[in-house]
Amino acid sequence: MxxxxxxxxxxxxxxxxxxxxxxxxxxxxxxxxxxxxxVRPGEVIGLVGENGAGKSTLMKILGGVTTPDTGxxxxxxxxxxxxxxxxxxxxxxxFVHQELNLFENLDVAANIFFGREPLRAGPLxxxxxxxxxxxxxxLLKRVxxxxxxxxxxxxxxxxxxxxVEIAKALSIEARLVILDEPTSxxxxxxxxxxxxxxxxxxxxxxSVIFISHRLHEVERVADRVVVLRDGMLxxxxxxxxxxxxxxxxxxxxxxxxxxxxxxxSARPPGAVALxxxxxxxxxxxxxxxxxxxxxxxxxxxxxLVGSGRTELARVLFGIEKSLGGALQLDGKDLVLGSAAxxxxxxxxxxxxxxxxxxxxxxxxxxxNISLPNLPAHARRSLVSARAEAVTAEKQKRNLGIKAPxxxxxxxxLSGGNQxxxxxxxxxxxxxxxxILDEPTxxxxxxxxxxxxxLMRALADAGVAVLMISSDMEExxxxxxxxxxxxxxxxSGILDKEQFSQENVLLLAVGKQPK
Amino acid sequence: xxxxxxxxxxxxLVVGAVVAIINPRFLLPINLANTSxxxxxxxxxxxxxxxxxxxxxxxxxxxxxxxxxxVLFVDFIATRGxxxxxxxxLILMLGGIIGLAHGWLITRLKxxxxxxxxxxxxxxxxxxxxxTADGTAGFAFGQNFPELEFLTAGRSYxxxxxxxxxxxxxxxxxxxxxxxxxxxxxxxIGKNEEAAKYSGIRTGRVVMAAYVIxxxxxxxxxxxxxxxxxxxxxxxHGQFYELYAIAAAVLGGFSLRGGEGSLIGVILGTVLLQELxxxxxxxxxxxxxxxxxxxxxxxxGVLVDQQWGVYRERRLMLEATRKGAASVAAE
Numbered sequence: 001m002x003x004x005x006x007x008x009x010x011x012x013x014x015x016x017x018x019x020x021x022x023x024x025x026x027x028x029x030x031x032x033x034x035x036x037x038x039v040r041p042g043e044v045i046g047l048v049g050e051n052g053a054g055k056s057t058l059m060k061i062l063g064g065v066t067t068p069d070t071g072x073x074x075x076x077x078x079x080x081x082x083x084x085x086x087x088x089x090x091x092x093x094x095f096v097h098q099e100l101n102l103f104e105n106l107d108v109a110a111n112i113f114f115g116r117e118p119l120r121a122g123p124l125x126x127x128x129x130x131x132x133x134x135x136x137x138x139l140l141k142r143v144x145x146x147x148x149x150x151x152x153x154x155x156x157x158x159x160x161x162x163x164v165e166i167a168k169a170l171s172i173e174a175r176l177v178i179l180d181e182p183t184s185x186x187x188x189x190x191x192x193x194x195x196x197x198x199x200x201x202x203x204x205x206x207s208v209i210f211i212s213h214r215l216h217e218v219e220r221v222a223d224r225v226v227v228l229r230d231g232m233l234x235x236x237x238x239x240x241x242x243x244x245x246x247x248x249x250x251x252x253x254x255x256x257x258x259x260x261x262x263x264x265s266a267r268p269p270g271a272v273a274l275x276x277x278x279x280x281x282x283x284x285x286x287x288x289x290x291x292x293x294x295x296x297x298x299x300x301x302x303x304l305v306g307s308g309r310t311e312l313a314r315v316l317f318g319i320e321k322s323l324g325g326a327l328q329l330d331g332k333d334l335v336l337g338s339a340a341x342x343x344x345x346x347x348x349x350x351x352x353x354x355x356x357x358x359x360x361x362x363x364x365x366x367x368n369i370s371l372p373n374l375p376a377h378a379r380r381s382l383v384s385a386r387a388e389a390v391t392a393e394k395q396k397r398n399l400g401i402k403a404p405x406x407x408x409x410x411x412x413l414s415g416g417n418q419x420x421x422x423x424x425x426x427x428x429x430x431x432x433x434x435i436l437d438e439p440t441x442x443x444x445x446x447x448x449x450x451x452x453x454l455m456r457a458l459a460d461a462g463v464a465v466l467m468i469s470s471d472m473e474e475x476x477x478x479x480x481x482x483x484x485x486x487x488x489x490x491s492g493i494l495d496k497e498q499f500s501q502e503n504v505l506l507l508a509v510g511k512q513p514k
Numbered sequence: 515x516x517x518x519x520x521x522x523x524x525x526x527l528v529v530g531a532v533v534a535i536i537n538p539r540f541l542l543p544i545n546l547a548n549t550s551x552x553x554x555x556x557x558x559x560x561x562x563x564x565x566x567x568x569x570x571x572x573x574x575x576x577x578x579x580x581x582x583x584x585v586l587f588v589d590f591i592a593t594r595g596x597x598x599x600x601x602x603x604l605i606l607m608l609g610g611i612i613g614l615a616h617g618w619l620i621t622r623l624k625x626x627x628x629x630x631x632x633x634x635x636x637x638x639x640x641x642x643x644x645x646t647a648d649g650t651a652g653f654a655f656g657q658n659f660p661e662l663e664f665l666t667a668g669r670s671y672x673x674x675x676x677x678x679x680x681x682x683x684x685x686x687x688x689x690x691x692x693x694x695x696x697x698x699x700x701x702x703i704g705k706n707e708e709a710a711k712y713s714g715i716r717t718g719r720v721v722m723a724a725y726v727i728x729x730x731x732x733x734x735x736x737x738x739x740x741x742x743x744x745x746x747x748x749x750x751h752g753q754f755y756e757l758y759a760i761a762a763a764v765l766g767g768f769s770l771r772g773g774e775g776s777l778i779g780v781i782l783g784t785v786l787l788q789e790l791x792x793x794x795x796x797x798x799x800x801x802x803x804x805x806x807x808x809x810x811x812x813x814x815g816v817l818v819d820q821q822w823g824v825y826r827e828r829r830l831m832l833e834a835t836r837k838g839a840a841s842v843a844a845e
Contacts, residue, residue: 340715340716357709360706360713371698371702372715382689382695383695
């Protein structure tokens, strides 16, 4: 089934942007192969595709960072062989990247007008701070911001920071805003806010290209979905044909049998392995948290970003000191002075930020895997490269890490494979409790399913698995029980039969489930 | 030996050959022995510095510690009549304690290494001057310590024992840095301390250990320097030595951001620096230009290294593009 014809003639308004037969090759790879796309004013296009499908290349071409080998880009009626960065900005194309480019030490207004600050008269070219704020205020209002222009960016939540980015785009009178994975780090309620902003942009006649792995969000906002696969247009879905299964089918070229789910638990959960009793964290120092994760279960931990989930995980892993309360492991009191103590007790964490805290990008796969257990790979405290290679080879096989060898630099791997290396280093030891913070963020569907499979295998082997996730489909599809956090406390725990998006959402905002 | 180290070695040999041609006295045994003695003294200092730099830190108090511990050592054995086999470990211990204090301030109280060790630089220099009332510490006429003098300033088969000591220390430290669990931790912390912490490494202890190692090696070189000069005026003794040590590490391929560099590199860096000093003397360059020559060479060295990296990357890219184009054309 191919809907690409259906999009043509849907509107007679001239497109703001159209790409014709764009081809881009990199050494040994055809990144984009004769790709065509039209974006009309006020149209929201959902762009989906697995990692490596060509989305980033397309973004680079639109941003003027790279030029296509062949093909034409027509912006606002003007044809180009390739854009420069200046031409891209000049014609009103703005980007909001997955990784935000804000200066945390500056306030909101300074960020919006960075490099284009209004100046005071006089030879000193001083920044006119008053006008800076008056100019920023209406932009913030348009994106529905509930914070003022002089708020330091460091005090904003991720969603609010994204609003600043969008306000920045509006300030250069953008006519096309490209949002690259904007919701991947946002929790439910904040995601809604962002989707509202997209609708507001649309109402102003601004076009939006919305790139996301979260298909149900694409379903909600897109007027048209464009699916990329292997650098080619796999298909276009008009508004009435947008649904999850169709998108997945076009993305991977077949239907997924088991829809991104972990298998059902093979065993009843055992005794409580790790529990927090009235633990208080830096997120909400006055709110004690009680939570226990049982052996053999996957306990999902849902909630809004900022609800204290990550801080709880950090306390359970010993990275952060708890401000009160106690931890128990297998019924015995546990005091964690550092992550080293947690590791010694078999409590492992797959952190939220893979590149900053999960792995060392400059080290090889083998060196990353052996790092937490280096003394076991050493004789008389001299490291044995052979022992490291043996362990790494085994993990590489078991987890299906795709890399030329275990000596490959971890930084050169794809996100999914990097995440597998993080998992591998813990699987190579014997975990009792495995805490995973947003384990599949920014990872494509294929690798996601494999990671879910691994988590289930761990649970079936008797490990207590605690999974923090802001992805609703993931929490409901993977967990055996779901604990929901609201403002620093567990607002409720759902059993399998109570699972629903509505119930999770209600608990996340502090209401009772149905 | 890495390519970088090899390049440095070739540079040392080329400079040596040029100097030898212009002034054959460069190769006289007495000159070589003097130079290798200095390489030994500064090399021990530079190895200590290297351990700190690898963690992304810096130790600026090295020169002042050389003065303070030198003064104390001479005072202990010359005026207070302490037996040198007692004084030597005591001084090493003091060096370790200084390192421990720095490490503690940096890892536990989260002060910046630059600030902590800059304060150290000022404090130890002041204490050293106060201790001798700004006088010179030295030995009385006819005072001799034959064994100690042999070990520090003596020679075996014409080779200065200080140089032999450097070689032994370098071998041990090479194993520690490049083969041991501790060495791997140092590199991991230098590359990304957060990620190392999340892998269950007690990063605070490892960093502290690096400062202790630096302190002990600095103390050892302080004894060597004291026995080499035999009289110490605490106002100037050891001044700028921290910069020699840092320069040697940078020349040897260390990054001040941490996580990069090899032990062979820092030794070769020391050799090159001393060779340059020797060159200034032998080629009749006014010795007042000494620092300018050193600074210039380090700058050129770092520049060439960096440009070479850029050039190689560009060539690799070009090659890959050509190959890619060829494979696309072949399709």
